[in-house]
Amino acid sequence: MAEETLLSDDFLRQLMGVGEVDLMVGIPTHNNAQTIGATVAVVEESFRQNFTRDRVVIVNVDGGSRDGTPDEVLKSITETHPSLRGLTSLRTIHRITTRYTGGPSPGGALRSILAAADLVRAKACAVISPQSPGLDTNVVKNLLQPAYRENFDFVAPLYSRHKFEGLLARLVLYPMTRALFGRGIRELHSTDFGFSGKLATQCLGEDVWGEDPVRKSPEIWMVISAIASGLNCGQTFLGPKVQPATTSGTDIVTAIRETVGALFWCLESHQDFWTRVANPEPVPTFGPDHELTTDTVRINRKRIYELFQKGVTDLSPILKTILTDQTRTEVERIAALDERNCRIENQLWVTVVLEFATAYHHNVMNRDHLLQSFVPLYRGRMYSFLAEHHSSTPDEIEKDTEKLCLEFERQKPYLLETWKAK
């Protein structure tokens, strides 16, 4: 029923022409004409190398590109490898492209990919971003194989990163998910991931696609849904995450809106599950569990400290409605300290995050405003982390992350108490 409204007649015709497949790779695009050709070529090459006997299809779902991205998808089939098509592989590698409705959004794109996967009865699927700079044939293989051959339902990526990259994941998303949902997925937010046809069908049937957090970060909802349904989740190492080492302040606000907002929303939508989960269990991992690099990067710590300090002062009336008096007083005391002594320790940080989650649940204010109010506090914790681990080794950082996870677990009863309080 969902497919009838989701998929256009032309797309349906193309999918029916393909028939049933074993593997499907979905590539969501929006104005990616420059990179889509190379991405499709890598995926095809991976199919040729690793899945020679399997029925495969590449599905491009486009959000309304104006630079001819869909044309590039189809064009590269003949222009880049005119002689290779279907020759080294025992089966034809199909490429199809469609445009989804409702404007470009990760949620809209994923929904179309899931609908296509459901229709062609794919056993395993992967979503690959055309903007992944480190994409190679192994990435595609590593995302598909656990779902195809090892019966995993969701395959999250793992990357080798700089020790100061991905701090939102390290300080909030990973430890909170591990403590509350009982499964520690390190890269909760990712543009590349794998999943089974079973999970695709299950997620497609959920009535959540109009929700803002799902539209913006569908993969977070998808992995939490998989965990909550008792499905098999795993992680696979994909190599170094190639991305700019640093980014601007605006990106932090967007990142928090999309990821922390989605996680808080999932706490609400899956509260029946996480309130019952007792002890976290390890997530099966293919390859190393973590890998950190320690190259020198330029980070303006002083500015982060100033933004934290000023943010806490200016947002004091707003924080008053979100945090308890005790927590807010402690945050304000730390913000008043000088650069050397300003540290938000694990215990206070976890309390702050959990009180924000509770405030989100109780609708104490507009949810977008609440998430924006979280930014200065995240900067404070980020500053503490940067100052504390300026010269730490990867192992020391990993030990600290473990302590943070345990602190989240220790304070879970506090969240349960405040969650049900109102």
Next chain:
Amino acid sequence: MKDLIIQGLQQAYQNLVHMISVFLPRLVAMLLIMLAGLFVALLMKYLLRLILRFTQLNRLSEESGASQVLRNAALPTISELLTRSLFWVTWLAFTLVGLSVLGIPELHEQISRLFQLLPEVFVAILILFVGVLAANFLSRAALLAAVNAGFRSPRLWSGSTRFVILILAISMALEQIGLANQTVTSAFSIVFGACMFALAIAFGLGGRDLARQTLERYLGDNRKRDKEKEKEEEPSPL
């Protein structure tokens, strides 16, 4: 003489009896109308409360920040406020209709005027209420945006936003009830124009260098360098 006095007293007594015989049914009618009004008002209050509970208005009010404003002003929840307002407006309307039954021409005239003004006052209050909500919501949005972007005076941005919206709401409300139409409009135009003029002069004279830098940043060659500088500030969150 004596007869005349007795006759006068009889006449006065008859008039009084006549007046009471005319007035008493009207008074009873008025009381009945008021009583009926009380029942209707209570019924409407109950129905509205049910409808508002169904539409989850309180939750929307919490999300938009309206509840916070009401709490700050020591007012009840928005559903309670609306149901109480409906009750009083309905009962007041019935009371005024009842009073008009008494047939006192002066009172009738005043009631007519009050009836004419009542919707205007109600709309003016509504405008003010929406204005306060909008001022609260947008000033908070401005504060958060300014804080997270690292602006120097976030509270100034927030306060200015609140001030402009409140002034606009007050002037619209006053215009609605027809109070000093031209004065209010002129005053608003003058105050708003003066603020903008002052800002323009302050930015043009006091912040010449800042203006040049800002223009260069967005239009000139510094754009690339500025982006590079921005990149050195914070590590990637994801």
